[in-house]
Amino acid sequence: MNMDDTICAISTPIGEGGIGIVRISGPQSLEILSKIFSAKNRVFNYKSHTIHHGFIIDPQDGRVIDEVLVMYMKGPKTYTRQDVVEINCHGGLIPVKKVLDLTIACGARLAEPGEFTLRAFINGRIDLSQAEAVIDLIRSKTDLSHIASVNQLKGGLSDKINDIMQRLLGLYGHIEALNDFPEDEVDPLGDETIIEVIDASINEIEKLLETYDTGKILREGLNVVIIGKPNVGKSSLLNALLKENRAIVTDVPGTTRDIIEEYINIKGVPVKIIDTAGIRRTEDIVEKIGVEKSLEYLNKADLIVFMVDASIPLDELDMEIVKYLEGRNVIVLANKIDLTIKADIRKLSSIGDIITTSTKTGEGLNVLYDAIYDRVFKGKNIFGDLGGSIFINARHRSLLLKAINALKSCEKTFDQGLPLDFVSIDLRTAIDALGEITGQVVSDEVLHSIFDRFCIGK
Incomplete structure (x- = not known):
């Protein structure tokens, strides 16, 4: 080029x-x-x-x-x-x-x-991290993802990385001077100073690493899969959340045969709601494929909303679906509470929190919104750390892990009493990994992988 x-x-x-x-x-x-x-x-x-x-x-x-x-x-x-x-x-x-x-x-x-x-x-x-923020800004789906992208574009992440790098470069330069010019009067560094610099850098990197999961959700959205047997109200729930008739709703079991995906905004978090085909035994080839797809989507879900019809007793098919949900992040949604409740929904308390709702009247939807948010962020203020809105991506995470492993190797080397030459090797590895985040050290292959995601006009 x-x-x-x-x-x-x-x-x-x-x-x-x-x-x-x-x-x-x-x-x-x-x-x-x-x-x-x-x-x-x-x-x-x-x-x-x-x-x-x-x-x-x-x-x-x-x-x-x-x-x-x-x-x-x-x-x-x-x-x-x-x-x-x-x-x-x-x-x-x-x-x-x-x-x-x-x-x-x-x-x-x-x-x-x-x-x-x-x-x-x-x-x-x-x-380079600001360049990545450009594509995140273009693709931002909510106010929070927009704020996070703008903050990174302004250099929020770059400033954090550069602060850590400058600290480590100062230490690296001093160690190199001691190694290269032992006859000169270079003030030796105390052991406590070296460990203090490395520990402080590790702590800062760990704080950045903690932002990855939230950053992934803000960029890509939270995958919420609605699952349950036919006619429990899954498509009605999708329509209620979207406030439009996106999915066909009938009294005929098996109406939804394919996967329907739509984004909604819950407290600033982009949430991809995925409506799946009702799970049941069927001989209909098309419906059977839909059921298989529904089960596949469970593995992609960040959160599963398991819907049951509260107006009828729980049956064998409900309990069969429960087997697929063990060990997963699940909210149980007991629908149709505008009718007489006949289901013993307490039986489902072991797989997740239970929320009662009526997609017909809208009762309980606000509780569901709060539950989805709290289930993911566990009540935390996601903008509480690092000045409010610095979130790393998968590339940053990989490089930060490389840097932190190199710094921990520095500490181990130092504890073993090995020469400072060995410490400087690991320090250089950590510095280079951090430099790849901002693009001070970067290969053509990495550049192509980043910029190929852009549209031609940007």
């Missing part, structure tokens, strides 16, 4: 809309614009961060393609730290596509996924 190329891409969603934006970044941005943009003033006289009205013209035949507003931003005060041009076209597939085609015909290259943000990283505008 050549960073000296001038790249272009559509940076707004494809389809009808108020505007569509074609973004150009690179040293030839103004030159390319000058070939296709007709306006009152000469393009090369534009001041940075100004907007200009004019027309996009096909240079081959002089045909007007669109009336546009063009924004010019001179590097390095831009997203990529290169010269950037943004052409604001009328929204719609054809005008935006034609403008993009013209920029390519005049010398730009179509950007690869995430290449604008990759250039921002390579040119030092943001570090």
